[in-house]
Amino acid sequence: MDIAIIGAGAAAVALLDALDPSDIRSVTVFDPSPSPWRGRPYQPDLDSVLVNAPPEIMSIRHGDREHYARWLDGDAHAGAHTDERLGRPIPPRAVYGRYLVDTAEAALARFARTELVGAAVTGVSLAGRPVVRTADGRRHPADQVVLCVGGGVPRDGYGLAGAPGFVADPYPLRRTLAGVPPRKNVAVIGTGLTAVDIVASLAARGHAGRISMVSRSGTLPFVWQRPLPTDLRYLAPDRLRSLEGPVRLAEFTELIRMELAAHGESWDALAAWIAAAPGRDPAASLREQLAMVDAPRLGRRIVQEAAHTAGPVAWRLLAASDRERLRGRHFRTITSAASPMVPRNAALLLELFEAGTLEALSGVEKIEAGSAFEITHAAGVRTADIVINAVNPPPHAIPRAAEPLVSSLLAQGAVLDPDGGLAVDPGTGRVLVGGRPDHRLHVAGDLAGGGPFLVSGIPGVAAQASRAARSIGGVRSR
Template sequence: MPSTIRIGVVGGGAAAVCLLDALSQATPVPAVVTVFDDSPTLWRGRAYQPDATAVRVNAPPDDMSIRAGDPHHFERWFAERGLAGEAVDAETADPWSGVRFVPRATYGDYLEQSARTALRVLLDRDCEVHVVREAVVHGAAPGSGMELEAGSGDRYEMDVVVLCVGGGGPADSYGLSGMPGFIGDPYPVVGRLAVIDPDEPVAVIGSGLTAVDAVLALAAVGHRGPISMLSRRAVLPAVRQCPADYRLAHFTPETFRALKSMPIGEAFEIMRAELRHADVDIPALIREVTGTEVEDPVERLRRHLAAVDHPDLGLRILQRAVPDTGPDVWPILPEHDKSYLMSEHHRTIMSLCCPMPPANGHRLLALIESGQLDLPRGLREIKFVDGFQAVLADGVRDYSTVVNAVSAPTHRIPSGAGALIASLRRCGLVERHPRGGLDVERATSRLRVGGRTDDRIYALGDLAAGALFFTFGIPSLVDRAVDIVAAINTAPVSTATLVPL
């Protein structure tokens, strides 16, 4: 990395923390790093704000490390701060899988302290560091470098810009914003869900991990009224199984990284070789995949809870292979195969490969069996007419409160970054990808326009959805951050003088 480089990091959430840590470990370090973010909870992003302890991360500690090549970084941080011990283990360890799932707020503490550590390391290594508590609203490339304009009108000259703007909140698919009783985003649940009348009927839009968080948070604050999880298909997240010590042998990133193209059928054959290598019951796994959207969701939940310690490794291999190797498979698939996967199997992939802790599954099942929670299929519309009316395939239901808990769409530009992205598009610096987000290069995460990359600008996180597949989750952010730092390290640095916008 050339010593004169000035890097602008737009956004201060989990993606930015992964990038800062990668920069702090690089040799040499940049001359100047400037982070722009106007969030009141810097470094934590939307999901890891101070919140109720009932809302927990859904991944084990070794999948939550922000340090590349060090899967135990988070676990050591947890132990070194006196957070481990019998009482804490009893509180955070899942009784069915033995895995520790910490509160989201605790993980936010880790992100915050990791960011501060990375900045301190950069300072100690003679890097100049700035944190600007403003959003970037405009960007341009008037010379050979970049120029960013903050909301105050102040302008900053950069050699390289990395867009880490996150995915934003849930989309308001039914136009309910501003209606009394509509909660557009459940996070932080301690401030947004605790104020709901405990006897009111509540509709939670969605059936994914965010919706599960919302339902369990309502139960944790003592909600007594009926709760419905409303969605088109009522596909719950799968239940995470007990960890297994298994290393991928065939379906590895290295297998696909050097290839330029491969039809999906050949990729499936490599996956079959992986499954045969582990003596997996392949027909049973195929039934699991194909039945995801048609099996009764409650029966599926019961079956998954009964199989938490099942000896067959099929699901665990799939859950490891998709996020680990999927980013290297996706770019080499033909476009019609990508469209097929997105249109026909996206919900299945998300359900199986982004599972919930067994304890959450048991809590959901208890609410269902008590009659307080139901999961009707066939949501068509929600409208406000002196209260909320949900139009379902089997009729209309009335609710006093609606919680919007759909996952933030990974295919759109978040509203907070809209003005910036629009200005960059006008300058010809970015291009929308046909499947959403911005077009980026597979290997470096550089932005791409007309098939040509620009070594001045990169995207990390959900902005790269479409061109890439897995753009969320800490392991993906860590891997892409390392790629970006390596690309910056080898790119030439402009010495041209920037002119005003």
């Protein structure tokens, strides 16, 4: 069997690592990136650009939570990256990129024939044996094609493209921040993890001007607590899988309430605390949460873990009106709770808030470019010399580099999922073509529609890659 993998990021690495090589004649991977296997997030960048999760949540090998931790143990510099409050290594994302490169190279060595083609894929023909077309006009036949093209890039929500001083896509920060004079006032659009990366990196470069994080909600991500086993019962994904849909949100809420009660905690109290977060003073909130990093209560850890593990199963079972309600009213809060910032960054932001060099402005209505940028927010107007975009794309967005490829599939009978991404069969990740799962075409990563509204992190991507490997012909035995 000949396999074509489109995209050489984390999903592709997870897939290569999972595939059983016995029936595979050749593997061809396509990606125009100059540093393959790192994808968009894990490129060489500043040391202040950190991974967002502890090692047990960043293993690229589905079903082996220690795989990345073992690699880190063998890395001479890993100890230097311990987040003291979390008690876990939190290295720069570029270090994680090296882990992906090492894993990909070890995985590739198991196949008889491999090739990395440095060109973007512009289409796949599904008439007869699939044929992958690349931007250089070449055609590559294959028996199986897996789309691992990643997610979108930040959206230009305020129409600032081309304005002098506007940075549309912040990564790599070592390049985009190099042009930011240290005394200028900087506005960062967004208050999510990308915004946190930018503020931490400006601080690491000794930025002396004012930094304003500006957004509609003003909600910062929550702060990681030290991981502890949660032992999910009512929210165990297998238990949810046995439910018949559609299930109402109120029924899931009851399961969350029972899960927390089984651990001696109140969901109503925790939900009220989480819901009040956007209204709290950001410095006070960070101070409170930094004091809770070691707290033994499991409630928030349960909610965070369940959002990633039970969440995708629950999402598929939910009634459409409840999905709409969650997406419309609770998107930001759930994302902030599900994908927290690491304590080291929280402490840094707190220091900047206390020093008065950082502020968070909410209720942003418009941002206009002129001799300086004018930001109209809930409490007035703020000016900035530089504006850096950190507005995350919606989940299941189609990456710009994959638009021609997706168009070619849509023209042959694939369809978009109403919640974004390509419609796929949830059990196998096969793309639905003409209403039926096409056994020759799979998706691993954010392009797979039908997931919840959270962007897939590493565990989700690794699980999807393992699902695709199983569907193609088997997961290697270890």
